[in-house]
Amino acid sequence: MKLLRVGAKGAERPAILHTNGSYRDISSVVDDIAGDVLSESGLAKIAAADIDSLPVLPADSRIGACVGKVGKFICIGLNYADHAAETGAAIPEEPIIFMKATSAIVGPNDDVRIPRNSKKSDWEVELGVVIGKEARYVDEADAMDYVAGYCVVNDMSEREFQIERSGQWVKGKSADTFGPIGPYLVTRDEVADPQNLAMWLEVDGHRYQDGSTRTMIFGVQHIVSYLSQFMSLQPGDIISTGTPPGVGMGQKPEPVYLKEGQTMRLGIEGLGEQTQKTIAWNA
Known part of the structure; x- marks a missing residue:
């Protein structure tokens, strides 16, 4: 099933994508x-519904974030071997974990606001893993039983805030939108x-990222199991699992960063696409 939330911000209605596209x-x-x-029981309830008899929502409706009431937004850093190489970083021995504020969450096609005083706003297409049931000390062999599904994430980053302003990465990852x-x-x-x-990202029609989850260092099973050793995972938590090469910070001969008035398009095979316009913070 492809589940989504449709409607104005704060008033989204749960929906399902029909095979006819409605x-x-x-x-x-x-x-x-x-x-x-x-x-599993909640998703089974949806699966058992007579979709053909359900009301059709307007095709031009805004699409909101595909999961509501997210408790934790957990991210894995430097999790693609080819991305680590482009940044000059060593391959991590264990997953690098950081948090992204849930207040950063928006819909897939909502505008992205460039933060005030930003010099190095960047993009990252990532596979999101959505947790379906509470997980504590999960064995890797059982980890997939705790996954409800997957989604596309654009793990936006302000590199100066993240890397050059001291402290943890979270402040470079958590701006609104x-x-x-x-x-x-x-x-x-x-x-x-x-x-x-397969996964990709374009800015103004130029394809910067063109990768695959095949090059992940730590796969989904390992990540879910690993995280559950340090914290419980709750239904609706999102794990953003890292990005392939092609981020703005890694461009040669000079990094390329986002500015106002640009358009990002990104997608993952089978999971759909996103489109965002960048706007000024106060726009």
């Missing part, structure tokens, strides 16, 4: 795409192999 309102079936709705997710939460059963998905 958005069907499932608010009579579940309250939101959030929390326990992401459990720096976490577009969606358009869909694609349930786990529809993704045969999360470690073999």
